[in-house]
Amino acid sequence: MHWGRLVIILIVLAVVVGASAFVGSIVALSRNLPQLDSMKRTILAQTTFIYDRHGLVIAQLHGDTNRVIVKSSQIPQVMKDATVAIEDRRFYQHHGVDFEGIARALVQDIRAGHVVEGASTITQQFVKQAYVGDEQSLARKLREAVLSWQLEGKWSKDKILTEYLNSVYYGAGAYGVQAAAQTYFHKPISKVNLPQAALLAALPKFPSQYSPVYDPGVVKQRRNLVLDAMASSGYITQARADRAKKAKLGVFKSPPNPQKGPAAYFVDYVTRELIKRYGARETFEGGLKVHTTLDFDWQRKAIDSLKSTLPSGPQGALVSIDPANGFIRTMSASTDWRTTKFNVTFQAHRQPGSAMKPFALIAVVEQGANPATTYYTSHPLHIPMPGGNPPIWDVFTFEHSTGQRRMNLVSATLASDNTIYAQLCLDLGPQKVVAVAKKMGITTRLYPYPSIVLGGQDVTPLEMADAYATLASGGIHHKPQAIEKVVFPSGRVEKSKAKGRRVLSQGVAYTVQKILQQNTRAGTAAAMPAYYSGISAGKTGTTNDSTDAWFCGFNTKLATAVWMGYLDQTTPMYGVQGATYCVPIFGKFYNLVFDGRVLPDFPLPTAMPVWKPWKGHYSTIMPSPQSSSPSPSKSGKGKATPTVTKTIKPSPTPTKTTKPPTPKPTPTPTGT
Numbered sequence: 001m002h003w004g005r006l007v008i009i010l011i012v013l014a015v016v017v018g019a020s021a022f023v024g025s026i027v028a029l030s031r032n033l034p035q036l037d038s039m040k041r042t043i044l045a046q047t048t049f050i051y052d053r054h055g056l057v058i059a060q061l062h063g064d065t066n067r068v069i070v071k072s073s074q075i076p077q078v079m080k081d082a083t084v085a086i087e088d089r090r091f092y093q094h095h096g097v098d099f100e101g102i103a104r105a106l107v108q109d110i111r112a113g114h115v116v117e118g119a120s121t122i123t124q125q126f127v128k129q130a131y132v133g134d135e136q137s138l139a140r141k142l143r144e145a146v147l148s149w150q151l152e153g154k155w156s157k158d159k160i161l162t163e164y165l166n167s168v169y170y171g172a173g174a175y176g177v178q179a180a181a182q183t184y185f186h187k188p189i190s191k192v193n194l195p196q197a198a199l200l201a202a203l204p205k206f207p208s209q210y211s212p213v214y215d216p217g218v219v220k221q222r223r224n225l226v227l228d229a230m231a232s233s234g235y236i237t238q239a240r241a242d243r244a245k246k247a248k249l250g251v252f253k254s255p256p257n258p259q260k261g262p263a264a265y266f267v268d269y270v271t272r273e274l275i276k277r278y279g280a281r282e283t284f285e286g287g288l289k290v291h292t293t294l295d296f297d298w299q300r301k302a303i304d305s306l307k308s309t310l311p312s313g314p315q316g317a318l319v320s321i322d323p324a325n326g327f328i329r330t331m332s333a334s335t336d337w338r339t340t341k342f343n344v345t346f347q348a349h350r351q352p353g354s355a356m357k358p359f360a361l362i363a364v365v366e367q368g369a370n371p372a373t374t375y376y377t378s379h380p381l382h383i384p385m386p387g388g389n390p391p392i393w394d395v396f397t398f399e400h401s402t403g404q405r406r407m408n409l410v411s412a413t414l415a416s417d418n419t420i421y422a423q424l425c426l427d428l429g430p431q432k433v434v435a436v437a438k439k440m441g442i443t444t445r446l447y448p449y450p451s452i453v454l455g456g457q458d459v460t461p462l463e464m465a466d467a468y469a470t471l472a473s474g475g476i477h478h479k480p481q482a483i484e485k486v487v488f489p490s491g492r493v494e495k496s497k498a499k500g501r502r503v504l505s506q507g508v509a510y511t512v513q514k515i516l517q518q519n520t521r522a523g524t525a526a527a528m529p530a531y532y533s534g535i536s537a538g539k540t541g542t543t544n545d546s547t548d549a550w551f552c553g554f555n556t557k558l559a560t561a562v563w564m565g566y567l568d569q570t571t572p573m574y575g576v577q578g579a580t581y582c583v584p585i586f587g588k589f590y591n592l593v594f595d596g597r598v599l600p601d602f603p604l605p606t607a608m609p610v611w612k613p614w615k616g617h618y619s620t621i622m623p624s625p626q627s628s629s630p631s632p633s634k635s636g637k638g639k640a641t642p643t644v645t646k647t648i649k650p651s652p653t654p655t656k657t658t659k660p661p662t663p664k665p666t667p668t669p670t671g672t
Helices: 002-030 077-087 097-110 123-131 138-152 155-168 177-185 194-202 216-232 236-246 264-280 280-285 298-310 353-366 408-417 416-429 428-442 450-454 461-472 506-522 582-594
Strands: 048-051 057-061 290-294 316-319 328-333 375-379 380-386 392-395 405-408 483-487 494-496 537-544 548-554 559-565
Touching: 048 264, 048 280, 048 450, 057 264, 077 123, 077 194, 077 216, 097 155, 097 392, 123 138, 123 155, 123 280, 138 298, 155 177, 177 194, 194 236, 216 236, 216 408, 236 264, 264 280, 264 290, 264 328, 264 483, 298 316, 298 328, 316 461, 316 582, 353 408, 353 428, 353 450, 353 506, 353 537, 353 548, 375 408, 375 416, 380 416, 392 416, 392 450, 405 408, 408 416, 416 428, 416 450, 428 450, 461 506, 461 548, 461 559, 506 537, 537 582, 548 582, 559 582
Parallel strands: 048 290
Antiparallel strands: 048 057, 290 483, 316 328, 316 559, 375 405, 380 392, 483 494, 537 548, 548 559
């Protein structure tokens, strides 16, 4: 017993001497060490948040480090008390370096024969993370101590503790208490209770060795140790600690992932845009607050409209754009992000069929042709195309009708007559159709082949929504935008520019608007009032063998492209046209979005186009030698006209024969 006391006395004396030497070393070294103010603080990776137009969080982006910085007021006192009790119980008494703690730890380590208790303070741990790194050397420890001493003279205890709680690692990729609370409890740190706070405080000691999910027994013991430490420090009573020990851990097996929700494909699009602007590191570690143009409520309604209408088998996409500014309001697909990362809304390049015809209509109206008084003869075409592939362009009307009928361009649009629009394209020159499509928003490369007017070249749903939004706006094109503003951790704000450019005159746009408005009442989209009775205009599109079906439409507030088809691009959808499912999807969606609101009609412009005589050479072409004697043709009114044409460069992709899908729900008739 006598020798034991002597050993302890000698140890204490050694500690005092060592501490004195340590202090002397700090004082001596501090003269040559850089001051805290001149030290460059390590930039901590922070999680990026993505919001919809109303401020709703729709996703979080982060790499290996998931960290969300919170204010002191957002961290409950019980979390602060638990951390101090287990990590640094003399935190409020020392000045960054705890000499008493060093002596106590040394005695405990000597008695145990190995390291059982550390002496690093919360301040020192923060300084190590933020300024000096984790190099294992005496110089680093001394530098850490000096800077901790300086920091205590500049910051309050609460600020130091808050910074520490925002930076420390809690395992499972979660850095800081906010990310930890969300990872393990699916709640913000402000909502954690006593047992949960104690569990979180227990993790930084061994964040990589023990997991609340996979090592619940060890973690529970460690949590209970924190509760006892809180009681011995006077933060809670022992009785309360004992009650808290009975609580289950209650942790989730995996963190919440908002990107698996309804906005997953839109988030993918936004993420790509952020990486283009700022790079991957800033996107995933920069702590950005990204305010997007998406309306999350509309997004859910779009997905509901797709999934409740599409038959089994084909996939669908719906993209909506605000004509006033180009803001993307919905970007939805019937596919599941968890099973396919292919984003059909902007990555699927598909033939739009007759949904391309309005670009030719716009082009001819720009030439001064009055659609109501410009007539062509509808009949099968057999047109030699020197140098073409194939050399003969065969174009037929609906169901290969062999009859002839003279129609103006308004009736031809409502009937979606292929032969009339093929002749119109040849009279215009396909380069004019391409030029209109490009200035209205089609960014995919288009070739000036005659088949362009019948939708023989690929575009994306996003491009089609953008082009029809230009028409809906009265001729002003806005580049589609998904990001409204980005707020950086420093407080700097970058706003997206939404300046538009007029590409069509108001008179030209209005003329085509009104024709496409008739189409939703008496044309290929005549079924629209059964689903949406408000103001609407648009055009259906169907390709060879019904491999793709479309409806692109708009009112004064929103433009939308609806597409459906198989992802393999070759499987036909027997009997499916643009009016079969796409029109009902559009109508259901608009009915949900506008919910009976009375919207204004398309405004009458102050100046209409000046009409000029239009004489087309190809309007006089005689019927194909392959056709039989003339007979009355079906008008096509109220029926979609598939693009039944051999595409002239590039050649059409051969389609395979499969069993047709069972239509669910039963397609609504579009009239006769």
